Amino acid sequence: MSRMRFMNTEIDNLTMAEALQSIDQMIQHDCGAYVVTPNVDHIVQLEKNVELQKAYAQAALILTDGKPLIWISKFYKRPIKEKISGSDLFPELCDLAAKKGYSMFFLGAAEGVAAIAAKNLQKRYKDLQVCGTYSPPFGFEKDPKEVNKIKTMIRNAKPDILIVALGAPKQEIFMYTHCRELGVPVSLGLGASLDFAAGNIKRAPRWMADHGLEWLFRITQDPKRMAKRYLVDDRKILGLMFKYRKQR
Ligand code: UDP
Secondary structure, three states, rough: OEEEEOOOOOEEOOOOHHHHHHHHHHHHHOHHHHEEEEOOHHHHOOOOOOOHHHHOOOOOOOOOOOHHHHHHHOOOOOOOOOOOOOOHHHHHHHHHHHOOOOOOEEEEEOOOHHHHHHHHHHHOOOOOOOEEEOOOOOOOOHHHHHHHHHHHHHHHHHEEEEEEEOOHHHHHHHHHHHHHOOOOEEEEEEEOHHHHHHHHOOOOOOOHHHHHOOOHHHHHHHHHHHHHHHHHHHHHHHHHHOOOOOOO
């Protein structure tokens, strides 16, 4: 079994190849599964956010996003095999979908961004079928009419894979609340992946991501929002690292 306890969540200790294989199987089994990709920010939010905890508890696959969590797992002497960032998984998934004929629906990001992401990805993965894109207005989750509109859109498009890029905890709570009724075999909460694919936000250079410096790069891109997240909120990860050290 790949599942193990890690800090305040379970995680699936898989390589990228194993994760893709597992997602492929979920598509074949078609039972409304969803995937979450915990990073430092999610772990900090999980400490207090009960809705996010519920969403995590029902996730079919929990993949570790970001070097700092890999370092913590080594510090605990129970190493996680590989960092699987949502934004690395996303292109791999597009490649798999193009090869196997799975259709995708992109939900999230600012107006128009999901459609640009689709266009760019279809240039890169020639046979990729994107059966729908929608970037909902800010605060949509509080408007039942808008939520119903989104659900109808997704049901009619009948994707095999739904990408939910609404940031944490919105995307995880959306999947937890609605996935079962959407009739989509597998959904994934992938944060800023549509922004990256659209070229809207630049990704950190590979060497920075590999050395756990993605946060530093993202602060330079969007100082106001990211400085609070990474320098204020996420500092709590240090205390949590010691809090969960003794756990078996
Ligand atoms: N977003 C959205 N609707 C919302 C809130 C956020 O579509 O109500 C989008 C936002 O435009 C961005 C993504 O959600 O594309 C979240 O990005 P974030 O930087 O939080 O993702 P992460 O750092 O987790 O990858």
